[in-house]
Amino acid sequence: MSAHALECERITKRYGRIAALNSVDVSVDPGECVAIFGRNGAGKTTLLHVAGSLIRNFDGEVRVFGQSRGDNGSDARRTTGLVLHETCLYDDLTAAENLRFFARLYQVSDAERRAGDVLARFELADRAQSVVRTLSRGMKQRLAIARAMVHRPRLLLMDEPFTGLDEPSSQTLVTVLREFVRDGGAVVLSTHDVERAFDVATRAIVLERGSLTLDRSLADVDAAAFRHAYWHVLFTGTARA
C-alpha cells in the first residue's frame, strides 16, 4: 500500500493532436499542499480533472491513498474533495440544503451538524437558509469549498480556489487549508497567485504546455525568488538550473 495521498504516473491526455498533459509524474504526501502554476492552457485544470476522476480517458495511472482511480473505487471517491471552476451547487436549494444533500450522499453520520459546522467555518452560518441563487460570487465560492469538505475528505483538489474571494475570505481559506494539512490532509491547488500560494503551499510545481517543468519545495525558498523562477519558466519555457 502506498503512503502517498495522490500518485499520478506518466499521465498523458490528448485532445486530438494536442497533448494537454504529456507524461506527467506527480506525487503528493499526506501533510503536503502542492500549488500548481502555469499559463492558461498549460494543463493545470486537466491534471486536477484526471486526478479527480472527472476525466477517465487518459494514459497513465492515478492512485489515491494507494487505490487506483481505474478501479472506480468508492473509497478513493470518499477520500477526495473537489473544488472546480463551477460551483457544483444546486442554485435552487439553500446553502444548508446543498451541504446536507451532499453529506447524505457521502453517508456522513452527523450530516445536519456537520453541514452547520462547515457553514460556520466558512462564515456562512447567517446565510444558511438563503437560496444559492441569491448569494454573491464570493459566497458561492466559499460554499463550493464547504461542499468539497463536508464529507471530511483526506485529499483536496482545488482549481483556483481563491477566485472571487475577498481578502478576509481568502485569509479564512488559507487558515482552513493550513489546519487541514496540519491534520494530515493533502491539498493540490492550481492558482496564478504566487503570494497567496506561498501562504499555504509547501511545494510548487509548474506546468508548461502539458509538461512538468519545475517541482520545488517551498520550505527554503522565498516568494520573490520563486516568482522569479516561475516567470523565467513562463517566458522561456524552461526552468533555471
Next chain:
Amino acid sequence: MLQTARAVLEKDFRIELRTRDAISAALVFSILVLVVFNFALDVNTPEMRRLAAGFFWVAFAFAGTLALDRSFALEKESGAGRALALAPVDAGGIYLGKCAANAAFLFITQLVALPLFVIFFDVSIQRAGALAASFALGSIAFAAVGTLFSAVAANTRMRGLLLPILFLPLSVPALIASVETTSFALGNAEGPSFWFTLLVVYDVVFLTASVLVFEYVLEES
C-alpha cells in the same frame, strides 16, 4: 441504493416545490393541447368520446417530454451533476431517485389536468381505481425511459431535440397500453388485463435495464 434514491428524490421535490418548473411547463402544455383538441374537433359525439383517452395521452406524451427535459438540465446548471456523479454511491440509486421524482411530477400533472379533460371531452370516470392505476403505471413507464434518455440528452448540445427523438419511439408500447387502460377506466373498452400486464412488464423491464446501465451514462456526464 435506496438511501441515495431517497436523498435525490427529496432534493428534486424540494427544487420543484421552490421553482415549479417541471410541473407548470407540462401542465400548461397539456392544457393547451386539450383546449386545441376541444375547439378543433367536435368532441361531443360518441365516437370522439371513445377516442378521448388517446387525445389525453397524446397531449400528455408531449407535455411529459418538457418535464423530463428539465430533469437533468438542473443537474447541468452550475455543474452540480458532476459532484453528484463523483459521489461514492450506486448510480442506480441516483437513477431511481430521479425516476421516482419524474414519475411523481408526471402523475401530479395528470391529476391536475384530469378535470379539464373530463369537462372538455364530456367523459365520465367509470372505474376510478383503474384510472389511477393507468395513470400511475403510465407515469412510471414514461419516467423510466425518459429519465434515462434525459440524462443521455443532457450531455449533448441538442438536448431539447434529442430527448423526444430518443424517448418517444421507445415509449410507444407504453403509450398504447396507457390509452387502452384509460379507455377501460372511462368505460370505452373491455378486457384490460393484457394492457395492464404490458404496462407492468414494460415498467419492470425498463426500470431494471436503466438501473443497470445508468452508471455508464453518468460516466459520460
